[in-house]
C-alpha cells in the first residue's frame with residue numbers, strides 16, 4: 350500500500366496556484382527535521398496575548414447537535430484541565446541521536462526534494478509513503494493526540510492551522526488575508542493550504558506524514574489526492590459540540606489564538622458542519638476501511654490507546670505490502 354493512487358476524476362494539474370499562493374510558498378515555514386518536543390515552537394512566537402481578557406462567567410450557548418454528526422458521550426469531570434497545550438507542532442518527529450552536519454542536512458533535503466517531484470501528477474510522490482489524516486471538529490483534540498502519535502510512531506506532523514498561523518505571523522498581504530478568514534471561522538483557499546503542506550512534506554525528506562486539520566472540505570480532499578496521494582488512514586475524532594466549545598474556551602484563556610473566542614467558535618462549528626463533516630462521507634464512499642472513528646471525549650491517554658491500536662494495524666498492513 351502506501352499513499353494509494355487516485356481513482357477520482359480530479360486531474361493532476363487541476364490546482365492552479367494563485368500568485369498569492371506562490372508568494373506564500375516563497376517564504377513558507379522552515380521544516381525542522383526531528384526537533385525535540387521541548388524545542389517545538391510555542392504560542393509565544395507572536396500569537397500569544399492578542400485576545401482581550403476573557404469573561405470567566407461565560408455560560409455555554411445552547412447549540413444544536415451536528416446534523417448527521419457524531420453523537421458521543423458527555424464531558425467527563427475534570428476534562429480539559431490536565432493539558433496546557435496551545436498550538437500544535439508544525440512539524441515534529443523524534444529527535445535524532447546526533448543532528449547531522451548542516452551541509453549533509455542541506456544535501457539530504459535537496460535530494461529528497463528532487464525525488465518528491467517525479468513523476469508529476471496523480472500519485473506524484475513516487476516513493477512509498479504513508480499519509481494519515483487526523484480530522485475532527487475544532488477543539489476535539491487533534492493536536493493533543495498528534496503529539497502522542499508523533500512520540501511513539503515518529504511521523505512528521507503537519508498541522509495545517511499552524512502552517513497558516515505562521516503565515517499570519519509574517520503579516521504579509523497573504524498572511525493578512527488568512528488572518529481575516531480564520532477570525533471569521535472560514536476556510537483558507539485550498540491552493541494556499543495545500544501549497545504549504547506540500548512544501549513542508551518535500552522539505553522534510555521523510556515518508557511518514559501525520560496531517561492534522563486538513564482536508565476540511567471535499568474539494569480539498571480531492572485536491573490533495575490529485576496533487577499528492579490518497580491517505581492511508583483517516584482518523585476522525587468524534588466529540589459533541591458542547592464538549593469542544595468548553596475545551597476551546599478553556600484553551601482560549603491562554604492560547605492567544607484570535608479564533609478561540611465565543612463568536613468565532615460558533616462560526617467554526619458552522620464551517621465544520623457544512624464543509625468539513627462531508628469529508629468523512631467522501632472517504633467512506635471511496636474506501637469503507639479508510640476511516641476510523643474514535644471518540645475523543647475520554648481523557649487524552651484513553652483516547653490515545655484506541656488510536657495506538659488503529660495505527661499499529663495501519664502500519665503493519667503497510668509493511669506487509
Ligand SMILES: Nc1ncnc2c1ncn2[C@@H]1O[C@H](COP(=O)(O)OP(=O)(O)O)[C@@H](O)[C@H]1O
Nearest residue numbers: 428429432488489490491492493596600648649
Ligand atoms: N481527551 C481530552 N479530554 C480533555 N481535554 C482535552 C482532550 N483532548 C484535548 N483536550 C484539551 O482541549 C483543548 C483542545 O485540544 P486540541 O488538541 O488543541 O484540539 P484541536 O487540535 O482539535 O483544536 C486543549 O486545551 C486540550 O488540552
Ligand SMILES: O=c1ccn([C@@H]2O[C@H](COP(=O)(O)OP(=O)(O)O)[C@@H](O)[C@H]2O)c(=O)[nH]1
Nearest residue numbers: 487488509510531534535536537542562563
Ligand atoms: O486546512 C485548513 C486548516 C485550518 N484552516 C483555518 O485555520 C483555522 C484553525 O484551524 P486549526 O486546525 O488550527 O484549529 P481547530 O479549529 O481545529 O481547533 C480554521 O478555523 C480555518 O480558518 C483552514 O482554513 N484550512
